[in-house]
Amino acid sequence: MKTTNYTAIAEKYDKNQYRVGEVKVDQDLQAYIEKNKDQTEIHVLDLSCGTGLYLEKQTTFFKENKMKWxxxxxxxxxLKKAKEKVDHVEYTHGDAENMPFSSGKFDFISNNYAFHHYKNKEKALNEMDRVLKKGGIYKMHNIAIHDMTKLWMYHYFPSTYHEDLKRFWQKDVIFNELTQRGFQVEINIDYKMEQIHVKDILNFAENRDISALTLIRDEEYQEGVEKMRFDLKNDPNKTIVNDFADMFCLARKV
Structure with a gap:
């Protein structure tokens, strides 16, 4: 399985306005807080926190709560970019497959668009199980690539789909692996299919901050971008069918 060099794309990562704009207040974290009002302090880990987009949003919204981030x-x-956004967070340089935290440390673990990057996913899940308190929540937010084969990126850069197949587990595998570890699991997928304008997605391709685009050959990447530009030259209002499947996995340690 190929891996993305995030050091190479850190500076341009937040230039993807979809990535920035889609971060919402975590309703599941809010539900956990409301359910555990008597708890002295809630410890939240943003696992594979990237540039801190999730932390920036949540620390602002939940600033009145007794939280440790x-x-x-x-x-x-x-991590350097994350520290520039939010300074009242304890940041750690480390691997999800070997976390430098004590057992049972966290009440809530958020894991956004990152699980597919882990080389040893079983070991990563074991670590999440270890560092999570009993009754704690592990929340995975990712795309469900097996349910979105018409994604625009797969249309213009076909081998990205084959790379993603090597990296992403199917939802039933995720469900079974967590269940076997004693979690109570619920998976929901928000699916949408629509016509989109190529002009609205060209900048995402040109920025090349999407991990799958960093894994394909430079020649294929350039061919895909040129194909998009060619389509727009011939028809400035060119549209294609695009589908997207947003997956939310909520697992409570019982």
Whole structure:
């Protein structure tokens, strides 16, 4: 399985406005807080926190709550960007497959668009199980690539789909692996299919901050970008069918 060099894309990572704009207040974290009002302090880990987009949003919204925030990432360059956004977080440079935390430390672990990057996913899940308190929540937010084969990126850069197949587990595998570890699991997928304008997605391709685009050959990447530009030259209003499947996995340690 190929891996993305996040040091190389850290500076341009937040230029993807979809990535920035889609971060919302975590309703599941809010539900956990409301359910555990008597708890002295809630410890939240943003696992593979990247540039701190999630932490920036949540620390602002939940600033009145008794929270202790943590961020862990394997890329020092990404952590540097996160520290520039939010300074009242305990950041750690480390690996999800071997976390430098004591057992039962966290009440809530958020894991956004990162699980597919882990080389040893079983070991990463074992670590999440270890550092999570009993009754704690592990929340995975990712795309469900097996349910979105018409994604625009797969249309213009076909081998990105084959790279993603090597990296992403199917939802039933995720469900079974967590269940076997004693979690109570619920998976929901928000699916959408629509016509989109190529002019609206060209900048995402040109920025080349999407991990799958960093894994394909430079020649294929350039061919895909040129194909997009060619389509727009022939028809400025060119549209293609695009589908997207947003997956939310909520697992409670019982």
């Amino acid at each position: 943590y961020g862990l990432d394997l890329s020092e360059a990404m």
